[in-house]
Amino acid sequence: MQTNPHVRVHDLSVSYGSTPALNRISVDIPEKQITAVIGPSGCGKSTLLRAMNRLLENSDGVSLSGSILIDNENIYDPGRDVTEIRKKMGLLSQKPYPLPMSIFENVAYGPRIHGMKKKNEMAETVRHYLTISGLWEEVKDRLHEPASRLSIGQQQRLCLARGLAVEPEIILADEPTSALDPKSSQKIEAEFKHLKNRYTIIIVTHILRQARRLADYVLFMYLGELVEHGPAAQIFENPQHEMTKEYIRGIIS
Amino acid sequence: MTAKRTLKDLIAGKAMFLITAGCGVLVLVMALGLLIRAWPIMQIKPLHELLFSVSWSPMKGDFGMLPFIMGTLWVTGIAIVIAVPISLLTSIYLSEFALSRIRELSRPFIDLLAGIPSVIYGIWGVIVIVPLVKGRLAPLFGVSSTGYSVLAAGIVLSIMIFPVIIHITMEVFQAVPAGLREASLSLGATQWQTVKHVVLRRSLPGIIAANVLGFSRAFGETMAVLMVAGNITKIPGSVFDPGYPLPALIANNYGEMMSIPLYDSALMMSALVLFVVVIFFNVISRYILHRIRLRIS
Numbered sequence: 001m002q003t004n005p006h007v008r009v010h011d012l013s014v015s016y017g018s019t020p021a022l023n024r025i026s027v028d029i030p031e032k033q034i035t036a037v038i039g040p041s042g043c044g045k046s047t048l049l050r051a052m053n054r055l056l057e058n059s060d061g062v063s064l065s066g067s068i069l070i071d072n073e074n075i076y077d078p079g080r081d082v083t084e085i086r087k088k089m090g091l092l093s094q095k096p097y098p099l100p101m102s103i104f105e106n107v108a109y110g111p112r113i114h115g116m117k118k119k120n121e122m123a124e125t126v127r128h129y130l131t132i133s134g135l136w137e138e139v140k141d142r143l144h145e146p147a148s149r150l151s152i153g154q155q156q157r158l159c160l161a162r163g164l165a166v167e168p169e170i171i172l173a174d175e176p177t178s179a180l181d182p183k184s185s186q187k188i189e190a191e192f193k194h195l196k197n198r199y200t201i202i203i204v205t206h207i208l209r210q211a212r213r214l215a216d217y218v219l220f221m222y223l224g225e226l227v228e229h230g231p232a233a234q235i236f237e238n239p240q241h242e243m244t245k246e247y248i249r250g251i252i253s
Numbered sequence: 254m255t256a257k258r259t260l261k262d263l264i265a266g267k268a269m270f271l272i273t274a275g276c277g278v279l280v281l282v283m284a285l286g287l288l289i290r291a292w293p294i295m296q297i298k299p300l301h302e303l304l305f306s307v308s309w310s311p312m313k314g315d316f317g318m319l320p321f322i323m324g325t326l327w328v329t330g331i332a333i334v335i336a337v338p339i340s341l342l343t344s345i346y347l348s349e350f351a352l353s354r355i356r357e358l359s360r361p362f363i364d365l366l367a368g369i370p371s372v373i374y375g376i377w378g379v380i381v382i383v384p385l386v387k388g389r390l391a392p393l394f395g396v397s398s399t400g401y402s403v404l405a406a407g408i409v410l411s412i413m414i415f416p417v418i419i420h421i422t423m424e425v426f427q428a429v430p431a432g433l434r435e436a437s438l439s440l441g442a443t444q445w446q447t448v449k450h451v452v453l454r455r456s457l458p459g460i461i462a463a464n465v466l467g468f469s470r471a472f473g474e475t476m477a478v479l480m481v482a483g484n485i486t487k488i489p490g491s492v493f494d495p496g497y498p499l500p501a502l503i504a505n506n507y508g509e510m511m512s513i514p515l516y517d518s519a520l521m522m523s524a525l526v527l528f529v530v531v532i533f534f535n536v537i538s539r540y541i542l543h544r545i546r547l548r549i550s
């Protein structure tokens with residue numbers, strides 16, 4: 001079950017101004033598996049995810065210490081090209097944010113900024129990733145309509161296709177189904193199960209049942225601390241920590 | 254208690270509605286007033302002659318407004334050409350690249366610029382810009398100019414409308430959700446690529462509205478322009494020529510030589526033109542900006 005670690009978080013602390021959000025987190029995220037980050041709202045799940053993508057430095061007053069190694073290189077080493085790091089990861093946010101352009105252009109956006117020029121190659125790429133994200137059949141006749149015309153569920157799958165099109169190794173998903181209807185949520189979950197053979201997936205969720213359905217590995221966080229982590233079976237069936245037990249049983253939420 | 258509160262609420266609501274409606278009515282009353290006063294000349298002369306004839310000599314009964322309309326268009330056009338790129342770049346820098354401390358620090362200064370009386374801009378134009386045009390810019394192109402020109406007026410105007418355009422453009426940028434910027438960044442786009450392909454594209458209607466608002470402010474601005482434009486009744490042939498914009502015409506002449514038949518009516522007609530153009534562009538741009546604000550909330 002245990003495979004190589006893909007992302008190694010070491011002694012990571014983050015604070016917003018004087019408010020601490022993460023306190024000395026260390027954990028190895030296994031490669032090509034689904035890792036679920038669970039915990040009550042405000043415990044720092046999103047912060048952890050954004051730290052991996054170096055999106056935190058865009059907000060003011062954030063201070064960060066520790067390291068995150070991806071493929072054995074610290075993404076916080078000075079001199080690393082932040083766009084290269086972000087390109088390795090596809091981000092799926094809570095609410096889909098289609099770019100203000102057509103469906104086709106949304107998927108083509110990433111490959112284009114990374115230098116893809118040929119028209120037929122681009123068309124093939126777009127088709128490929130829309131197929132993977134299960135959207136192709138629904139949109140193939142309206143590729144040049146604005147992406148905002150899609151339903152929220154379709155938009156989220158478009159964002160998935162858009163993220164996959166830059167050929168990342170890792171998919172970061174922050175409560176990706178929380179804005180979706182049950183049917184669309186199911187589709188996204190199915191996609192994830194499908195994709196985990198090829199990608200390392202880290203999904204933040206506050207839905208315990210979703211974590212149970214998807215996760216191979218689980219991180220339980222509470223108030224900025226990583227309380228417990230381990231293989232899903234262990235966390236759900238035999239949690240060691242009192243807090244984890246209570247959360248799993250739904251006493252704290 | 255509750256009944257009293259409800260009553261207060263009702264009264265406050267009604268009062269505010271009446272005030273708002275009153276403002277709307279005021280605009281209509283002003284338009285109507287101008288129309289009534291302009292009516293005599295509009296009955297005698299065809300509209301196209303009033304608007305498109307170059308001959309303006311009230312003593313002879315010629316009231317062609319084209320020189321003034323062209324004067325206004327030249328001055329406004331120059332102001333817009335200067336103001337649009339500079340204010341856009343400033344807004345992009347302040348909103349997307351500057352540290353938030355610099356952004357917050359610069360905001361009150363920008364708003365302060367908007368509050369300076371236009372006569373001060375006019376004096377500053379006479380002292381600095383007019384000599385600059387006369388001594389440096391015109392010789393650069395081998396032209397001689399008194400400095401009192403549509404270029405000088407355009408430069409002064411552009412500086413006057415910067416704050417309006419920058420303020421609104423920044424507001425429009427702030428309305429772009431952070432998640433949208435992050436979506437682009439997380440694909441490995443640079444900040445500049447994100448601004449260019451996502452923020453600007455999303456903000457385009459708002460940017461246009463901000464500039465149209467600046468344009469309508471420039472179109473109607475009177476005092477500063479009057480002081481530096483030269484005010485000679487002739488269509489400008491180049492940016493170094495003087496011009497005579499519509500607002501300056503009205504401000505300089507209204508109340509004088511009113512014994513000349515139809516003169517009063519002709520000035521009212523030009524005021525009406527000014528009024529309609531400014532209101533039209535104002536309403537359009539404010540409507541667009543209103544829609545953008547709705548989208549945020």
Ligand SMILES: Nc1ncnc2c1ncn2[C@@H]1O[C@H](COP(=O)(O)OP(=O)(O)O)[C@@H](O)[C@H]1O
Nearest residue numbers: 016019021040041042043044045046047048059
């Ligand atoms: N941009 C920010 N500025 C200040 N505080 C923040 C910011 N983002 C998150 N926080 C705070 O950091 C803590 C962790 O937030 P977050 O990572 O979003 O938690 P979660 O995703 O688990 O709900 C919360 O207390 C939150 O209020």
Ligand SMILES: [Mg+2]
Nearest residue numbers: 045046047174
């Ligand atoms: Mg969160």
